Amino acid sequence: MLERIRVRLRHLSGTDIALWLISVVLVVLIVVGSYRSLTSGRYTVRQWMDFVIFGLAQGGVYALIALGYTMVYGVLQMINFAHSEVFMSGPFTAYFVANALDKAGYFDSHPIISLAIVFVVAMTVSMFVAVVLEMLAYRPLRGSPRLVPLITAIGASFFLQYTFRGLYGSGVKAYPDIAMLHGTWNIAGLNIQKTLVVVFIAAILLLVGLYTFVQKTKVGMGIRSVAEDQQAAALMGVDVDRMISMTFAVGGAGAGAAGVLYALIFKQVHFFMGFVPGIKAFTAAVLGGIGNIPGAMLGGLFLGVFESLGPSLFLEGLGVPASYQLKDAIAFTMLVLVLIFRPTGILGERIAKRA
16 A cells, blocks of 8 residues: 555656645635634524525526536537527527516416416527527538637627627616515525525426436437447437437527526526526536536536535635625636546546547
């Protein structure tokens, strides 16, 4: 055992030592900050639970967006950075439907049906945008070096942003208020905002539904076969182009639904709304294991809770001023650390073996 340790120490480079020192320092800072926050008594147990509940609802949204990233990577081995605009396109378009329903009084008289209509519109638009994006931007580049579709995805992201800015304007649109979701529900002795409960339950149901679709249906089997080996799948009679389009369609539908849930939490939409949630969802996908669907779900929930708790748990304990404004930095720092120390993520990376 000692000899093995000596061999490993001899093979450590200066970079390895620096990275381990950074990780040790970060762990110490997190432990010290958390200890000070928990022992200061500034927040009650109820308030800590509120942070966790909000984080779970937010994490469910991240997980739904992350599914699109991880499915496309699993099939095409590329990162679709335009997926954040797919997420934006659905709820931004559905805002006008929601606003019309609200002015007509349907949100008050038929809130469930109205929400269902908004969800269908958002998911349909995001699905359409994702499929068209694949057909026009990515399909002609299939087989090109990986850098080419990556640059194309970044360009497509800007194109979609400013297309929707031109169509719908650059202003922030306020989503209609839903009276049914006002107030709280008492669950296990905790008064939880109705919006957060609905968002979390809806996100979990959608995640389970999408995962079941991929795992249990014939189309899902085709998607998984293409992800494993495109050439072998084609030889077995699988329509590869159709399965890739279905991958984008499923990911787009999930992103559209996530967009409506995001709008229910934050009450607003705009042409640039996809950028930060998109980066965080990508972080969640990497954290869980890019290409792994359960990993994306787990990574989204973990990131949502960590981001919600982090500013109050360890940043305030370290005396950081305006700590909540640094919640985005927490997510991006986690992305860098995961890429450095565990690039395969929590559940590992599912990559087809190439001959």
